[in-house]
Structures are given as structure tokens and as C-alpha cells.
Amino acid sequence: MYYRIEAENLAQLYKKAALQFEELPAFAVRKTAMEWDPISYRELYEQGLCLATALIELGVDARDHVGLFSDNRLEWILADYAVQCCGAADVPRGRDVSNAELIYIINHSGLTVTFVENIEMAKRVLALKCQLHNLKEIIVLKDEENIPEDVRRFKDVYHIGKELREKGDRRVEERMNGIKPDDLFTLIYTSGTTGTPKGVMLTHSNIMSQTRNLPGKHNCNDRSLSVLPIWHIFERVIEMYTLSFGGCTFYSSVQNLAEDMRNVEPTFMASAPRIWEKLYERILKNVKHSHWMRQILFHTAYFLAKHYKSSEYFLTNTNLQVKYLPSWKRILLMPWYFIKWLIVIPWYGFFNAAVLERIRMGAGGGLKITISGGGALPYHVDKFFNNVGIPVLEGYGMTETTPVISVREKLNLIVGTVGPPIKETEIKIVDLETSQILYPNSNLPYNGKMQRGEIWVKGPQVMKGYYKEPELTDMTMKDGWLRTGDLGVITHNNNLKILGRSKSTIVLKSGENVEPEPIEMSLLQSPYIENCVVLGQDKKFLGVLIIPSLPDIRLLGFKELTVKEILNNDIAMKIIRNDVKRIISSANGFKKHEQIRYIGYLTESFKVGEELTNLFKLKRHIIEKKYSTQIDELFKEELKK
Numbered sequence: 001m002y003y004r005i006e007a008e009n010l011a012q013l014y015k016k017a018a019l020q021f022e023e024l025p026a027f028a029v030r031k032t033a034m035e036w037d038p039i040s041y042r043e044l045y046e047q048g049l050c051l052a053t054a055l056i057e058l059g060v061d062a063r064d065h066v067g068l069f070s071d072n073r074l075e076w077i078l079a080d081y082a083v084q085c086c087g088a089a090d091v092p093r094g095r096d097v098s099n100a101e102l103i104y105i106i107n108h109s110g111l112t113v114t115f116v117e118n119i120e121m122a123k124r125v126l127a128l129k130c131q132l133h134n135l136k137e138i139i140v141l142k143d144e145e146n147i148p149e150d151v152r153r154f155k156d157v158y159h160i161g162k163e164l165r166e167k168g169d170r171r172v173e174e175r176m177n178g179i180k181p182d183d184l185f186t187l188i189y190t191s192g193t194t195g196t197p198k199g200v201m202l203t204h205s206n207i208m209s210q211t212r213n214l215p216g217k218h219n220c221n222d223r224s225l226s227v228l229p230i231w232h233i234f235e236r237v238i239e240m241y242t243l244s245f246g247g248c249t250f251y252s253s254v255q256n257l258a259e260d261m262r263n264v265e266p267t268f269m270a271s272a273p274r275i276w277e278k279l280y281e282r283i284l285k286n287v288k289h290s291h292w293m294r295q296i297l298f299h300t301a302y303f304l305a306k307h308y309k310s311s312e313y314f315l316t317n318t319n320l321q322v323k324y325l326p327s328w329k330r331i332l333l334m335p336w337y338f339i340k341w342l343i344v345i346p347w348y349g350f351f352n353a354a355v356l357e358r359i360r361m362g363a364g365g366g367l368k369i370t371i372s373g374g375g376a377l378p379y380h381v382d383k384f385f386n387n388v389g390i391p392v393l394e395g396y397g398m399t400e401t402t403p404v405i406s407v408r409e410k411l412n413l414i415v416g417t418v419g420p421p422i423k424e425t426e427i428k429i430v431d432l433e434t435s436q437i438l439y440p441n442s443n444l445p446y447n448g449k450m451q452r453g454e455i456w457v458k459g460p461q462v463m464k465g466y467y468k469e470p471e472l473t474d475m476t477m478k479d480g481w482l483r484t485g486d487l488g489v490i491t492h493n494n495n496l497k498i499l500g501r502s503k504s505t506i507v508l509k510s511g512e513n514v515e516p517e518p519i520e521m522s523l524l525q526s527p528y529i530e531n532c533v534v535l536g537q538d539k540k541f542l543g544v545l546i547i548p549s550l551p552d553i554r555l556l557g558f559k560e561l562t563v564k565e566i567l568n569n570d571i572a573m574k575i576i577r578n579d580v581k582r583i584i585s586s587a588n589g590f591k592k593h594e595q596i597r598y599i600g601y602l603t604e605s606f607k608v609g610e611e612l613t614n615l616f617k618l619k620r621h622i623i624e625k626k627y628s629t630q631i632d633e634l635f636k637e638e639l640k641k
Helices: 009-021 041-057 073-083 099-109 119-127 154-166 170-178 202-215 234-244 256-263 273-288 293-314 327-362 379-388 471-474 515-525 550-556 563-567 570-583 620-626 628-634 636-640
Strands: 023-028 036-040 065-069 088-093 111-118 137-140 184-189 201-203 224-225 250-251 268-271 367-373 393-398 404-407 426-430 437-440 453-458 481-490 496-501 529-534 542-546 596-601
Touching: 009 041, 009 170, 009 234, 036 041, 041 154, 041 170, 041 293, 065 073, 065 099, 073 111, 073 154, 073 170, 088 099, 088 201, 099 119, 099 393, 119 268, 119 570, 137 154, 184 202, 184 234, 201 202, 202 234, 202 515, 202 550, 202 620, 224 234, 224 256, 224 471, 224 620, 234 250, 234 268, 250 453, 256 327, 268 273, 268 563, 273 293, 273 367, 273 379, 293 379, 293 620, 379 393, 393 563, 426 481, 471 481, 471 515, 496 596, 515 529, 515 542, 515 570, 515 636, 542 563, 542 570, 542 628, 550 563, 563 570, 570 596, 596 628, 620 628
Parallel strands: 023 250, 065 088, 065 111, 088 184, 111 137, 224 250, 224 268, 268 367, 367 393, 542 596
Antiparallel strands: 023 036, 184 201, 393 404, 426 437, 426 453, 453 481, 481 496, 529 542
16 A cells, blocks of 8 residues: 655654654664664654754754754754754755865854764864854764763753653644744755855755655655765655655665665665666676676677667657657557567566576665666666666756656656656746747747757745845746756657756857767766766867776776876777777767867866765866866867967
């Protein structure tokens, strides 16, 4: 039986879930390699009420902001329960936040109370205290010894609230009854890929619309694995969504992901593209180094799966449709695809069970779906996992939309798209220069389908605005419509396809516009490229800075131990150059102005918190500033002219 709680705010959701699911496990944290320590819905709610009472006692008023600087841990969710139940809003961020960002976020949001993950984080905040205008209380989540004098322990704060509740304190219930749908539940400062963090105001109404409208049928037997940063809105929504039907969320990490997938056997999870890229690379590497007979079996199985799926997609009208196919033509092609499907199916059935099932078991075996968000999923990775029977449902959204705008559905799984808009959500495609509505537009062929423009979105998930930035809010929102800054099209079978970021668009001297993301994603197909960034603003031709993948290059027989040594090997460099030329070519659909003229190399990997966001997106402005010398060297040929 499928069940989903509907509520007006998070505190109400927590209360209803505790009453409905009582002793069922809500969250679980790793105890040992094979053991997990669960906490029930009832325990979670009761502990949250105690902690909320303590926050009220410490002076947290309704609609105040409370800081939450920590990575994934059970105390994080307990602290968040407390903040929501006392009618306040949390201001979350990971512990990798820089000192400059800490100062800005704490002061800009007006924090008087904050939770931090550990003593190390507490000491960082204390060292900045003279620059923090209003901060009075620091509470450490992790139970550690030698805590600084001006800092409170999480368990001590909890016991303050517990004692008050045992004496009959019921201020929390009053606060919960006073929460309005338009009240903030969180103020998220986007790490983003450009400039100063912006405080995104998200309301209870925003997040409740997500738990109500996300597609899928789940129940209390479902298990979710949490690997994304807990403060990221995508992960938070999936966790609240899981609470709404009584599922259990297991806190894992990227390092333990493979092991936990096998042990927990999750039925669904939120994920980022990089997780699937890494798994894809690992599978292919294992195949490459296996016995030649195993290689033949794998490639045969994948060949059959590819043809089985392509036939199935065409017959069910779930193939990617970027070109209009008239009905008469589809009818004529039907017999061919049906015959191909009939020929393949018995062989596919055998190889699917004998070979591909082993790959699925490596992903836990019970995985019904996984939603990939926070960045574009490379097309070749997308195709691979859906062909082998691991349904990756790519979604699209942003912090400003709490975050899901659209997501693929299992019964309408169109690889290469991010699915249709979720319920209660409208999308239009707008010309960047003229502001003309391109879709829907009855004056254009096919109602404007496949017309390229900026994606605008309207729905109950759209943010309240940017905190203390009314001008920026007005620039971003117009008559309830949010300008996403992303470029996209609506396909002929009514799915959204993302083309890139309007702000990252490269304009060459010739006036040609180039979206760097599709080129970068294609280059990452090369086993010899760990990461890359495409450049060329105001240049004649495109260039790319590449971080070579040392382990894969060494598999070719090179003895060099460092990337610097590899860069001095002409043969290795020729292999990378040839791969770039092969991938970004006319044969693969790239236009002449999209092809790479200049290639440069970097010796250090991009790091999260520096060149990458928490979801592994490139921070282009940081990269361009940090590697300005290398970029000048890359385009030196043009500078001479």
C-alpha cells in the first residue's frame, strides 16, 4: 500500500509522521561496517521537541534564524527538527565553508545561535567572534572532550529542554501552532558558481509542495541512502519526502557508497552525476581488466541490452525526440522495431540474468529508482545505466525552486532529458534577447517545441526571494515567474532538455555562441581526462584546460609517477590530444566553431570548496581567476596577432 502524509509545514509533518509510523526507523547511522544504529519516528520527534524547548529557553524567537554548520550526521537532523518545531528557520552550510563566507552568512542572516559540527569548527567561529555582530550561543553537535568555555555541548542543551518538558513546559506546541505556510523554514546561502553567496528564502509552503508533488509510489518498506551534503536542498527534500511515507534514510558517504549500496540495498536515493560517472568508470575498468571471456560476455550483454532498450523506447514513444517525426513515418517504422525487439528479447533475457544482474547487484540489487540532480548527467553515462537496468531518473532544479522543477518518470523515461514539469509547475521558454515567449507559442511550428531559449518557471516551489536583496529578487522574478538562467528546449514528446547556462555561454569573436557544458561532458568520456574546463570568451577559437587522469594513462605502460612528469612525455600528450580531436569532432555532431583549437594542462585536481561546488560543478569565475596565467598561455597564439 502506498501512503503519503500531507502537511502545511515541516513541524506538522514531523508530528503526523511520529503518530503514523511510531516505532518504525526514520534514520540510521553506521555503527560498524555491517551494523546500523536506527532512531524511530517517535524518538526523533520527542527528542526534537526537547531540543526545541531548549532553543526557546536560550532566547530563540519565532521566525528567528539559527545557524547549522555541519556535514551529514544524525545530530544535524535532530537540530533541524528543533529549529522547525520552535518556529524558527535554519541557516545551513557544510563545515567546508570558508572564514569569509562564515562571517558574511552569520552577519547577513543575523544569527544569535548556531550549531557547529565539532570543536574544530567551534574554534574557527570563536576566532572570528570579534567580527560577528550578534552571535551569542555556539552549540557543538559532536560529543567531544575539552570543549571551549564559551561553547555548549549538544547533549547538555538537549537535557535543558528535556527537564523543562518533564516539568510541563509546552511552549513548543504553541510555537508549532503559530507556524504559517509563508514562514521561512530555511535560508540557504548558495555556494554557487559565481560571486557572493545569496540568501535564498524558502518557505514551509515551498517544501510541502515538493513532498506533495514529487512523482513516485513508495511506502514504509522503502530505504533511502543519503550521500549528498545534508544542507543541500535536493538532499533535504528527498529526506522530507521519505519521512512523508515512513521510509528510512541511511546516512552514508561517498567513500562508503559502494559497500553501503550492497549492505543496505536501498530502493531509491538522491544522487549527483559525479557518483554515476565514477561508478561507470569503475565498471568499465573492471571489465577491461577481467578475463577475455568475461569481456566478451559483458559486451555481448550490453549490445543486446542497447538494442532491446532502443526498440522498447521507440515502441513506447519514450525515445529522445529532438526532430519531429510524423505519425505516418512512425507507423512505417513500427514493424522494424517490433521485429528487432522480438529477435533480441530471448537472447537479452538470458544475458540480462546471467551478466547484467551482477552489475545491478553491485548497486544494491533493490534499487527501483535514483534521482540524479545538481548538475547535468553525461549522456553516455545516462544511456549506460538505463540500458543495464539501473533506472537513473535525471531531474532538474535549483535552490531557488526548492529545488525540483522537472524529473523523469519511470514509465516515461526519456534518456537525454530531465523529464516533464512536476505537478502544479509551469515552464516557458523565452528568447534571451527579445523576451518573446518561444514555448508555448501557437504562432511557431509545433507550438514552439525545440525552440532554444531561457527557461522560466512558475509554481508553489518558487522561492520567496533573496534575503535583504529586493533588487536582485526583482531582476530574477517577474509576475511570479522565475528566470532560471538556464537554456533549454521542450522536445517533441513534451520533455525538458537542458542545453547549458546562459551565464556560462561563451561568445567567440565571430559572434558564435558556444555552450561549454556539453563539450566538457563529452571530453569526460575519455579515460585519460580527469576533469576539464572549456574557455574562449572573446577569442577566435575555443581552448580547454585539462587535468590528466594519471592512473588511466599509466595503464598504457607509462612509468611516470606524477602528472608533471606525464606532461613532459610527448607520446602521452599526443594520446590525449588525439582523444580530444576524436571526441569533439564533426563526426560526433560538433560544429566547426565548437571544436577545440588550443589545449593546456593543469597538474592539480579541482577540489570541492575551491574550484568545485559541493555537487562538483565548476566554479568558472574561480578557475578563471586562479589559473589566469595558464589561460593567457593557452591563448598566447591569438595574443600575438
